[in-house]
Amino acid sequence: MASRAKRPKVESAEAPVNRDQETANGLVQFLDWCVQSGLLLSSKVYVSKEGTVADYGLVAKDEIEEGELLFSVPRSAVLSQHTTTISDLLKKEAAALESPSGWVPLLLSMMFEITSSESRWKSYFSLWPDFSSLHHPMFCFQEPCEDEDEEDDEKASKPPMMVPMADILNHVANHNACLEFAPECLKMLSIRKISKGEEIFNTYGQLANSQLLHMYGFTEPYPSNTHEAMDIQMQTVYDAALQAVHTEEERKLLREKWEFLTELEIVGEERDFVIGQSGVLTEEELYSTLKVLSMSLEEFEEYKANDGWEDDDEDEEEDLSSLDNAVIPKLKPAWKQLLHNTVTMRLKSYRSGLKEEEAALTNEETYRQLSKRERDSLQVRYAQKMILHRLLELTE
The missing domain is CATH 3.90.1420.10 (Rubisco LSMT, substrate-binding domain)
Structure with missing residues (x-):
């Protein structure tokens, strides 16, 4: 069995001092934007680049019990084809933009917003990796249908979306948090007890390493991935x-x-x-x-x-x-x-x-x-x- 290539361990539960001023400024702007957008972040967690497995992540500042709310994101802060500035145009051209995945309208929304100096998601984009780094693509969420018996054309009405704060969380098979979809907001909840200093992990799905690498640009060290x-x-x-x-x-x-x-x-x-x-x-x-x-x-x-x-x-x-x-x-x-x-x-x-x-x-x-x-x-x-x-x- 392989015993090397472990993921980095969290060394401290205290919020680390950022080394790069530009990175620190971008994070401050993003957190300020979260407050202004109505995104609620628990006082028991903080965003960090230290003590995480890849780039930004969420770390427990204090001990967290199972079922606690880690943060909630109002639907108005979610970036999608329905909230983008060009939503009316996308709706008008919906027939020409149809695809099985529903990605085309979201991609156009992101392209427009990220190039607009007036975008309300400008501070959110400040945390995105630049285009010179393609190792770890941003993670998009797709809301599940409430009725499993819905027809295929009805299921297509649930398009992918970008969820600020939620997409900061890294993935492991043995995750400790999950995203719930409510009518007014999206909630990230702990699904087990989380220790002080432990990273908060979401799941991107029951994916083997080959799928993780293909879709998101990373793998879990053997034998961590129980979905292999x-x-x-x-x-x-x-x-x-x-x-x-x-x-x-x-x-x-x-x-x-x-x-x-x-x-x-x-x-x-x-x-x-x-x-x-x-x-x-x-x-x-x-x-x-x-x-x-x-x-x-x-x-x-x-x-x-x-x-x-x-x-x-x-x-x-x-x-x-x-x-x-x-x-x-x-x-x-x-x-x-x-x-x-x-x-x-x-x-x-x-x-x-x-x-x-x-x-x-x-x-x-x-x-x-x-x-x-x-x-x-x-x-x-x-x-x-x-x-x-x-x-x-x-x-x-």
Whole structure:
């Protein structure tokens, strides 16, 4: 296990003295703006660049109990397509600005406001990183829909927004605060007891390091990220099954099985199986794929005749469909072998091995010499390989 590359610890609970006067002035302006905008900040926390994992963060000045309000942001202070100065223009041109993500109006809002000397968010922008630093992009929030059964077009009515103060909080999987959406404001609440001097962490979602790096420009040191997961292309399972084929008849049958799985939309050319730390996350898809690809000709013909429907009378088989780490060793030998061969093939796609990665992580001098991008890449690869090697052990 890797033991290096820890995040910095908080050394003091007292508000630190800022070294850079420009940074200090920007922070003072921002905090003044917060007061003027009606943003309420608890006296038990303060914004700081010291004792935080990345750039600005929020630190506990005193001990905080679970459920305490850390700050609240009135909706009028939130930057969105509805609060920007050009809101009327965006509304007028809404049809031309439509996109599945809803990002276009927000991006235009930010571009206009950040270039306007009269913007009411000018002091808020003073804390933003300049464009020469792209390591840690600003975090945008998207309000969840109240009704999970809403249609897709209704869900699109919840566009992303920039939430001052909330986007200062850094992310870890084991976070200690969360954002709640109320009609009049957004509230950041503690979700567990927080010690004096501890950093306040929000969550950006249940994201693996590869997703964090892609979306926000950072990773969590192994093994901190409890949401770590990795993808295996569905095509890799087919390729692994093809390696065990010896005759043209077997190759034809395998191709027919794969085409049938494709018709059922269980597999796809651009799709992946997702493996987490506790087992397979896309369990139904992988379960069906292993099952069908391991069938005899007679079994497959019957399966195909029923359009993929079966009466599973065996309780054991239904229990196995979860595909968690406790179940995988109990799979049928043919299934385990196919999964084992798939994992082996996936590991061959890396240029380095697990021991090499672990040596780089545990050697403090070697790790320190790596660039930030190299360290992030190493954290991603190592966590992925740990998941794959665990699968290898489970399918032995």
